[in-house]
Amino acid sequence: AQTVTQSQPEMSVQEAETVTLSCTYDTSESDYYLFWYKQPPSRQMILVIRQEAYKQQNATENRFSVNFQKAAKSFSLKISDSQLGDAAMYFCAYRNSGGSNYKLTFGKGTLLTVNP
């Protein structure tokens, strides 16, 4: 079974600074998807960014980018120019590219605090 590990229960960053959240995963599959979800205090899950394992290029969405290291099974999220609205719980998630119903496996989350 796939596992996702987020080793940082909490992180903090100063407003306008850059922060990197870590995620590692374990799988025997060669094709899969990785995601970062944000859960603000409202508890609505919001997709931040996704990465297809077959793509070598790291995904980028505005201030959010990933460092995908397939061989190391590492998938970190970098948030640049941090804003107060970035404060949230961040979950790393894995999904097989095929198989039963495309279930997501989540890490335990990293609580990000943004200091003004």
Add this chain to the structure above:
Amino acid sequence: GAVVSQHPSWVICKSGTSVKIECRSLDFQATTMFWYRQFPKQSLMLMATSNEGSKATYEQGVEKDKFLINHASLTLSTLTVTSAHPEDSSFYICSARGRYYEQYFGPGTRLTVT
């Protein structure tokens, strides 16, 4: 696009009663929906996968007789917590699988059992 709603957003019920939570995909059809449970400051735990027109598939350790799931249409799945007890108090989140296998999440339902 790809909006998922849940109703109610917060429900309080007495121990021993049953409560139903609805999950709707508002602008797309979802053949598959997922139900999660989340305890405070913890991650999402998948409870079951709901497929339209067929029985739900429950994760190991989830009581299917306790958490009844019905997916009668392409836009609606329901989770009924039967004979609820205080330990069932939690935050329940649904998601719907979109056309390209993305999951779109509902806003969640807070259940408090007194």
